[in-house]
Amino acid sequence: MSLELNVEKCMRCGACVGACPVNAIFLKEHSPAVGRGCTECGLCVNICPVGAFSLGGE
Ligand code: SF4
Numbered sequence: 529m530s531l532e533l534n535v536e537k538c539m540r541c542g543a544c545v546g547a548c549p550v551n552a553i554f555l556k557e558h559s560p561a562v563g564r565g566c567t568e569c570g571l572c573v574n575i576c577p578v579g580a581f582s583l584g585g586e
Pocket residue numbers: 531547548549550551552553562565566567568569570571572573
């Protein structure tokens with residue numbers, strides 16, 4: 529699996545940044561980005577009000 533972020537959907541509310549239990553999401557030039565340490569727990573997928581995150585892949 530892999531976590532994907534659709535930056536065109538993102539409205540930059542910042543909710544995902546606070547929701548990530550391992551602080552893997554950070555703001556980069558006002559857009560969220562997923563850095564190292566993501567465990568693919570899915571919390572950000574569930575919290576994002578516009579469904580910008582998705583867990584997909586194999
Ligand atoms: S899937 Fe979980 S660990 Fe990965 S960025 Fe989202 S909240 Fe953080």
